[in-house]
Amino acid sequence: MVNIRSLDPSASPLDYYGSELRRLREEAQLNQQQLGDIIFCTGSLIGQIENAKKLPTREFSERVDAALMTGGLFTRLVSLVLRSQLPSWFQEYAEMEAKAAYISTYQCQLVYGLLQTEAYARAVLSIDYTDRLEETLAGRMERQQILRRKNPPVLWVVLDEAALHREVGGREVMRAQLEHLLTFASEPWVKIQVLPFEVGEHAGVVGTFTVLRFDKDPDIFYSESYDSGHMTANSQVIRERSVGYSRLQATALSVEESAGLIARVMEERYGHGGVA
Structure with missing residues (x-):
């Protein structure tokens, strides 16, 4: 399990994405492994993304939206996250x-x-x-x-x-x-x-x-x-x-x-x- 660290959502689009993922996962009363099982990935990957240690993909974001019923929030956010990786x-x-x-x-x-x-x-x-x-x-x-x-x-x-x-x-x-x-x-x-x-x-x-x-x-x-x-x-x-x-x-x-x-x-x- 990846250690939880405090994120500043305003620091970057990636930090905001991670903080929202953690917040909405916890609201759904799921731990990282449980959400990972639902969207066919590891709990470790969920933790890395929540801690802004790894980039989410568009496919990952679509699966999270479906699992947490977030109305396309993460699919929209991932565009900002990936664009922020450009020079x-x-x-x-x-x-x-x-x-x-x-x-x-x-x-x-x-x-x-x-x-x-x-x-x-x-x-x-x-x-x-x-x-x-x-x-x-x-x-x-x-x-x-x-x-x-x-x-x-x-x-x-x-x-x-x-x-x-x-x-x-x-x-x-x-x-x-x-x-x-x-x-x-x-x-x-x-x-x-x-x-x-x-x-x-x-x-x-x-x-x-x-x-x-x-x-x-x-x-x-x-x-x-x-x-x-x-x-x-x-x-x-x-x-x-x-x-x-x-x-x-x-x-x-x-x-x-x-x-x-x-x-x-x-x-x-x-x-x-x-x-x-």
């Missing part, structure tokens, strides 16, 4: 991304975070977040929940062809990642265009950037450097980058042609007979 400089952007009605992004190096497989994301994050890899990975995968909402945002991605050829995590990981991109071909709210090498100079040579549009709030332009992000609602910046993005869309392959190129790279470079 501090990135959290503000993630909050804005989750509220956006329309996301337009140009990615020159990597697949956009909302479209990454878990294995691909793990390989990317392992470079800089070795000490908190699992927590940061959980936060990144949680971001993708916005695409599974009843009313998801429109997501339009212009992806540089370089991202298809840059081998992240090994050939099997890349093949699965490109295959994952192809699954979005049937999604009406997600469009992927590839900017081919043959284009040469283009409106995105300044690097990766994203424009977020909202139903009622001003648009936001976002870019980032190595360990910091920059957001602005400056109308002139939005105007310039929106025009630049339109030029990228016009220069890139069509959505259908892009899917064809992704499939060819997947087979020729990452297939069983592909280039090593």
Whole structure:
């Protein structure tokens, strides 16, 4: 049994989640092991989460809600908990991304975070977040929940062809990642265009950037450097980058042609007979 420690619910979303779990479990007159038996986990895991020593998962939260009849409380809280595991400089952007009605992004190096497989994301994050890899990975995968909402945002991605050829995590990981991109071909709210090498100079040579549009709030332009992000609602910046993005869309392959190129790279470079 994990020792009970005093939590400050205001210290972090994880502490608040743990304190609420303990409070509502005790109200239900269940000990940690009894609740664990009901939701098919160990009492030790319940204790670790109550003490903010371990991250809850979405599945765990859904089971707790069902067991304690909490009306979806923990399923709602887990989004805040997992998002709080993202790098501090990135959290503000993630909050804005989750509220956006329309996301337009140009990615020159990597697949956009909302479209990454878990294995691909793990390989990317392992470079800089070795000490908190699992927590940061959980936060990144949680971001993708916005695409599974009843009313998801429109997501339009212009992806540089370089991202298809840059081998992240090994050939099997890349093949699965490109295959994952192809699954979005049937999604009406997600469009992927590839900017081919043959284009040469283009409106995105300044690097990766994203424009977020909202139903009622001003648009936001976002870019980032190595360990910091920059957001602005400056109308002139939005105007310039929106025009630049339109030029990228016009220069890139069509959505259908892009899917064809992704499939060819997947087979020729990452297939069983592909280039090593």
